[in-house]
Amino acid sequence: MEPSCWRGSLSWERSNIMKSRALYNRFLSLSATALALWTFWLPAEAEARCLDVALVLAIDGSSSVDGAEYQLQKHGIAEALRDPQVIAAMRQAGDVAVSVIFWGDAGQPHQKIDWFRVADSKDGDRLAQRIERMHRNVKGSTGLGTGLVAALDMIAEADFCANRAIINVSGDGSETVYRRQTRHLPKPEDARARAEEAGVTINALAISNQEGGLKDYFASQVVTGPGAFVMEVKNYESFAEAMRRKLIREITPMAVSGLRLPVAWSDPPRAPDRP
Known part of the structure; x- marks a missing residue:
């Protein structure tokens, strides 16, 4: 019985390892997706902080x-x-x-x-x-x-x-x-x-x-x-x-028809360093 129990125990460990690996792979997949979305979203958010x-x-x-x-x-x-x-x-x-x-x-x-x-x-x-x-x-x-x-x-x-x-x-x-x-x-x-x-x-x-x-x-x-x-x-x-x-x-801010006038350049923005 001991070998059977032992094998049973081993099967349980393998099952959990496989489940853990599946969860880990899913985590990596979700992380990659989140990173791609964050990279796509960042320029628009930065643009809003001109x-x-x-x-x-x-x-x-x-x-x-x-x-x-x-x-x-x-x-x-x-x-x-x-x-x-x-x-x-x-x-x-x-x-x-x-x-x-x-x-x-x-x-x-x-x-x-x-x-x-x-x-x-x-x-x-x-x-x-x-x-x-x-x-x-x-x-x-x-x-x-x-x-x-x-x-x-x-x-x-x-x-x-x-x-x-x-x-x-x-x-x-x-x-x-x-x-x-x-x-x-x-x-x-x-x-x-x-x-x-x-x-x-x-x-x-x-x-x-x-x-x-x-x-x-x-x-x-x-x-x-x-x-x-x-x-x-x-x-x-x-x-x-x-x-x-x-x-x-x-x-002093000047309203022109209720809108701020944008300037003609919009390179990827980075706020200048403080002195």
Whole structure:
């Protein structure tokens, strides 16, 4: 009887092992199916988490801006990024990423700070410190067109998507690049046309300490997009307050027929790292 009992016991173990293997194989099959569904679902879910605002600060670094004025611009932007009302506007807007570009001569490289996600005052202060530590490497003629194109490139090449894309450009003069020598360089109106096609808004701050009619020039040649505007200051001492008010105005969500305007790029999104 013992061998029979033993065989019976063995048959029971084999039966349970087979059942266990069947359950394990079923588990693997279900896991593979779940993984495939998760992989299929993830891009749509990620797309739904696009940032709300992508903002490029495009700042004049040409030779018409002397050393003291350049510092006033840097400190003015930093001061604005630390302002509680600016931070509150960003929070109201949702997820906001900011990048910075100092532009100058069309033949020189631009200075850039890559995308920073600004969610609170600590983020704003970190970005402000980065700007304050920047050493000036740009000068030369006023290559406004190439500066705007560089800002558009930063938006187009970003590895995340956003519901609104804005370029905040400031400067104290109109384009001064000689076209006969640089006929292939983009003009401000070329950059504006590209922005219109991409759904990017351009707002401007005219610093009219040297050139009369600069506000009208920016209005006719540069700004574009729903609600686009030009602000004007008469000197660099007024730059910080103007930048503060400008940021609040352009970041605050604007309803257009009850809908947010999407921008024209939608690459696989990834939120930029925090500073």
